[in-house]
Amino acid sequence: MTEGGRSRPPVVILVRPQMPENIGAAARAMRNFGLTELRLVRPRERWPNEKAVSMAANAVGVLDDARLFDTLEAAVGDLDRVFATTARERHIVKPILTPRGAAVEARAGLRPGYLFGPERTGLEAEEVAAAQAIVEIPTDPDYASLNLAQAVLVCAYEWRLAGTTRPDRALPTGEHGLASQAELGSLYEHLENELQAGGFFRTAAQKPTMVQNLRAIFSRADLTEQEVRTLRGAVKSLTTRRKIPKGRAD
Amino acid sequence: MTEGGRSRPPVVILVRPQMPENIGAAARAMRNFGLTELRLVRPRERWPNEKAVSMAANAVGVLDDARLFDTLEAAVGDLDRVFATTARERHIVKPILTPRGAAVEARAGLRPGYLFGPERTGLEAEEVAAAQAIVEIPTDPDYASLNLAQAVLVCAYEWRLAGTTRPDRALPTGEHGLASQAELGSLYEHLENELQAGGFFRTAAQKPTMVQNLRAIFSRADLTEQEVRTLRGAVKSLTTRRKIPKGRAD
Numbered sequence: 238m239t240e241g242g243r244s245r246p247p248v249v250i251l252v253r254p255q256m257p258e259n260i261g262a263a264a265r266a267m268r269n270f271g272l273t274e275l276r277l278v279r280p281r282e283r284w285p286n287e288k289a290v291s292m293a294a295n296a297v298g299v300l301d302d303a304r305l306f307d308t309l310e311a312a313v314g315d316l317d318r319v320f321a322t323t324a325r326e327r328h329i330v331k332p333i334l335t336p337r338g339a340a341v342e343a344r345a346g347l348r349p350g351y352l353f354g355p356e357r358t359g360l361e362a363e364e365v366a367a368a369q370a371i372v373e374i375p376t377d378p379d380y381a382s383l384n385l386a387q388a389v390l391v392c393a394y395e396w397r398l399a400g401t402t403r404p405d406r407a408l409p410t411g412e413h414g415l416a417s418q419a420e421l422g423s424l425y426e427h428l429e430n431e432l433q434a435g436g437f438f439r440t441a442a443q444k445p446t447m448v449q450n451l452r453a454i455f456s457r458a459d460l461t462e463q464e465v466r467t468l469r470g471a472v473k474s475l476t477t478r479r480k481i482p483k484g485r486a487d
Numbered sequence: 488m489t490e491g492g493r494s495r496p497p498v499v500i501l502v503r504p505q506m507p508e509n510i511g512a513a514a515r516a517m518r519n520f521g522l523t524e525l526r527l528v529r530p531r532e533r534w535p536n537e538k539a540v541s542m543a544a545n546a547v548g549v550l551d552d553a554r555l556f557d558t559l560e561a562a563v564g565d566l567d568r569v570f571a572t573t574a575r576e577r578h579i580v581k582p583i584l585t586p587r588g589a590a591v592e593a594r595a596g597l598r599p600g601y602l603f604g605p606e607r608t609g610l611e612a613e614e615v616a617a618a619q620a621i622v623e624i625p626t627d628p629d630y631a632s633l634n635l636a637q638a639v640l641v642c643a644y645e646w647r648l649a650g651t652t653r654p655d656r657a658l659p660t661g662e663h664g665l666a667s668q669a670e671l672g673s674l675y676e677h678l679e680n681e682l683q684a685g686g687f688f689r690t691a692a693q694k695p696t697m698v699q700n701l702r703a704i705f706s707r708a709d710l711t712e713q714e715v716r717t718l719r720g721a722v723k724s725l726t727t728r729r730k731i732p733k734g735r736a737d
Contacts, residue, residue: 375648382545397627
């Protein structure tokens with residue numbers, strides 16, 4: 238296993254693709270996620286093909302650089318890890334990966350590649366045999382037929398995601414930053430004092446639980462400093478118009 | 488947070504979609520991953536639209552059931568979690584999720600929905616404001632413009648993957664199962680005895696390391712019982728034709 242940083246983006250190998258439009262759409266999907274190296278093994282239609290160009294949007298560079306091969310063997314010769322995408326059950330003892338699992342393993346190699354079969358039939362058994370592992374995209378069993386370019390897209394997306402350090406959830410707070418616990422405490426105190434004055438806490442016994450529940454609401458919101466100021470202003474604004482306290486709990 | 492099992496598949500809400508073809512392709516992408524509920528907020532072209540049908544393949548049922556809305560507010564009214572997909576930076580303090588993070592949170596809700604903006608401009612700031620969180624698909628910054636249906640595909644794929652129990656790597660071994668350590672030990676012993684007889688181990692001192700390295704090769708292959716038998720047959724076959732041992736290490 239090598240460092241992910243040295244791994245090159247996967248090569249996409251389309252085996253006997255039937256529709257040039259799908260080659261173009263695959264090139265676009267590749268480019269969206271930073272893949273640029275496309276190889277074609279015996280495409281059905283002539284190559285280059287303007288129908289591919291029409292579907293590639295701004296990814297025509299990927300098509301221009303695409304390499305043609307007569308055999309799958311030649312197309313994968315320089316690759317160190319080859320993944321075969323297939324929807325069909327294979328009677329062969331070979332690891333089956335999710336696209337996510339394949340992305341992790343692709344990044345562990347130096348020169349990974351993904352095989353995609355013809356639109357109608359998929360890869361033949363002997364073509365799958367050329368790969369170290371099988372990738373199965375978890376589609377709905379009742380509607381499993383994924384378009385060629387969509388299969389490329391899912392694999393390319395997973396490869397890119399596997400290389401990001403981005404957290405699955407982030408909260409960008411701009412220049413202000415999250416409020417400190419002290420700032421939150423001041424907001425809570427301000428709000429609770431005004432609620433106390435307004436008779437919100439029916440009884441002294443109920444108050445601690447009501448306070449906890451209120452604080453939980455604001456705590457979940459991950460308030461910024463600026464938002465704490467905004468809320469304090471809002472409390473002040475609400476209480477300024479208060480004429481006569483309606484009652485007191487204590 | 489509710490149990491994932493009770494969560495319904497996300498509703499896909501296309502806000503002011505421009506191209507009916509993209510609506511059809513989005514329906515197909517949805518259907519591939521088990522999503523069926525499509526809502527359209529003020530599509531640019533008339534609806535229903537045969538251009539959408541032509542791109543939906545066998546997912547025309549999703550189009551037939553699609554609901555039209557005049558406002559985004561009405562389209563999301565019954566949903567408990569709404570995610571806005573956008574590629575643009577927003578000056579708003581709102582969680583930013585990867586498609587993976589969104590899928591996990593979607594499954595924690597009962598009635599999740601994803602918003603997708605118009606092809607050319609994306610969602611407006613006030614439309615993003617209608618969502619609890621933003622979803623950013625990690626595209627290549629130099630080529631970030633993802634097709635509408637492709638954005639739907641990535642979100643739908645992640646939602647489905649988040650609900651599978653499938654491991655990222657599995658090895659289906661059929662009826663035979665993996666070989667036991669004892670079976671592997673017999674194979675190793677057989678092989679090493681024959682190698683010893685053939686003079687493969689140059690010196691007694693080198694033998695332990697060479698044995699370890701050989702065993703590591705077969706160990707990594709996760710052999711099945713059947714494969715162990717095959718390899719033992721192969722060793723036997725190789726040694727049957729051996730005429731004269733060429734040398735001995737000990």
